[in-house]
Amino acid sequence: MSRIGNSSDLPRQGFVAVGVVLASILTAFDVRTANIGLADLRGAFGLSFDEGAWLSTFATAPQILLAPSVGWLIAVFGVRRVMTVPVALYSTVSILIPFQHSFETLAVLHALRAVVLGMFVGATLMIAFKNLDRRYWIFALAFYVLRIPFAQNLGLYTAGSYSQTIGWQWLYWQGALIAPMVGILFWCGAKTVVTDRELLSRADWGGMALFGVALTTLYFALDQGNRLDWFRSGIIVSLMIAASFLVLIFLWHEARVVHPWAHISVLFSRNVALGFAAIACFMTTSLGSSLLEPNFLVSVTRLRPEQVGDFSAPLAIALLLIATGTAVVLVRTIKQRATLILGFSCFLMSAWLGTELTNLWSLPEFRLVVVLQTFGEELVFLAAVATLFSNVNPARAVSLTAYVQVMRLICSETVATTMTTWIRQREQLHSNLIGLHVTGTTPGWSSMLASLGSGPSSSSASADALKRGLGVLASTVQREANVLAYIDGFWVTFAAAVAGLVIVSLMAPSPAHPLTTR
Incomplete structure (x- = not known):
């Protein structure tokens, strides 16, 4: 150019x-x-x-x-x-x-x-x-x-x-x-x-059509998977089989066509493959701020969406501009690998903070988590995409752009739905485990229920008080099970950040490119 x-x-x-x-x-x-x-x-x-x-x-x-x-x-x-x-x-x-x-x-x-x-x-x-x-x-x-x-x-x-x-x-x-x-x-x-x-x-219309329809079919399956319980649903199974078949036909087509539009060989470069792997780790660990934090505040703290966003709105623009400027400067000076290490380190610290979650957490406790996540998102994604484009032949940039869109939509949907399923299943597990220790044989069971149902100033053990107390106890168990489930979610993001650091350590230095030179 x-x-x-x-x-x-x-x-x-x-x-x-x-x-x-x-x-x-x-x-x-x-x-x-x-x-x-x-x-x-x-x-x-x-x-x-x-x-x-x-x-x-x-x-x-x-x-x-x-x-x-x-x-x-x-x-x-x-x-x-x-x-x-x-x-x-x-x-x-x-x-x-x-x-x-x-x-x-x-x-x-x-x-x-x-x-x-x-x-x-x-x-x-x-x-x-x-x-x-x-x-x-x-x-x-x-x-x-x-x-x-x-x-x-x-x-x-x-x-x-x-x-x-x-x-x-x-x-x-x-x-x-x-x-x-x-x-x-x-x-x-x-x-x-x-x-x-x-x-x-030399248009590869067949390849473009196959790729687009296959990915759209897969997206339908991913988006509905958690709600329909994945492979227990005939709809999800049918969509998965159809998407897999179309992907195989696409790969076969690209291998045979004279001028392939998005041949998968564009991913065979070491740094390109590792760059995509780093983006996958980024999308997983960034769920801390995009999914775990807002869902916790809505389901446990009972805030409305505008209340969840309000604590970061006044400072969001300044924070984003500072993070963006920092990412640009670092990619231009210390280059991609060092920037990726700093970004994943931010993710690592934010995930570790998230594992300290309790039912008392609300907006103020998440401020540092959000700040670290924002810097991590800017640093990692900018450096990872710069790595991709600086390690590919310019003549194949169009093919690379196609796979960047796959990561943007399919990979992000995959990690989000997987995390949603993980949180749901962990909440059920923790609820059952906590419930094993809260039964009718627990010492002081009746007096505890009466106290929960009547309040601290009443000693009434009426049937209504016991019923209300049982409802309060069930709500408390569910709340604590949710807290433990979200902690498990933050541990997943922590593991993804560690995996990201390992992937970066395997990268080779990237060649000079207009994205990374002044």
Whole structure:
């Protein structure tokens, strides 16, 4: 790629840079707020629990359908041709959804919206690399990474506050306002390109279709797995078998086609494979702030989503900017491996703090955990992605971008659903183990129940008091079982951080690259 040094290009590059930031944040923010606000959406649309769960899946799974191939589409047709229609479609669907009431219509519209949403993030890296001066690539990548902690922190607060203030409809309408801005910025900033006829003539349409459909099918299975109890469900088994079959056909196709679009050999480089493994560890250990902490505060402390997010909202922007700037400086100075070590060390400390969890923990006790997680997310993901792109042949960057999208969606969904299942099963185990020590043969059983049911100032042992006391005791056992389950979850993130450090120790030094040099 040629170096863009003309000062007249600066306004155009500025448009692209702002568009990349908005597109990245919009996608993560949209998904996060929709998931957090699902309970409010079920009530607003009049959906049952099962319908709400499927609606959530239709709103997320189709993101992976076109996301891996959008980089190739931009390389062939250019940003303007590829992104104009999706931006308009996304805004239109987002405006229409709140006025629908049929579940089937809602599912179709959410699926369309998800397909387009997946294109936004899938396009950002290619847009940045093809339209920005090389010295600005690292900043574009940093803001691409920034969307993760940004959505985790402020997405919680926003999703909860919409329903309490201006209305749940803004869970959709916020995107309808921002998407046209993204489209205008890309249109004004992207270079005019001629369709690459040679690349188009070698199009691997079959590979792109097989890959997208296989991953979408797999995502459906992963997203519904915990709710339907995984392989005890015929639906999950069927989806898993179908996804596995499609993946095998894709690999066979890529091995036989003359010009493969995303041949798996792109992953055979030592540092590339280890970089993807580091990202998998990152996605597991980052669950401490994205899943464990907010779920604990909701299920044990009984806070609403806007209360969970509120403690970090006032300082979130400053914290994110400091973490982002630190990550850029470290990648440019001490390089990727040392930055990865520092990032995983932050994760390690935050996970260790999480293992000290008690039922008395609330917002203040999680502050240091969130700070360490935020720095860990910025440092690790930025350094890991820089490692991937600095160790791959530039001619195969499009193939690498496809697999980055796989990690972003499939790997993140896998670790999240696995952790959710782990927490559910550990809560059941701890509840049973605690219950073994709280039985009718326990000394002082009746007086204890009467005290719990009547309060400390009453010695009544009436049947009603015993019944109320039994309810209080059951609630206490469940609370403590939940606490122990979340501690087990933090131990999993601790192990993932240790695994990440081991993986980094196996990496070789990365060659010089525009992402890591000044």
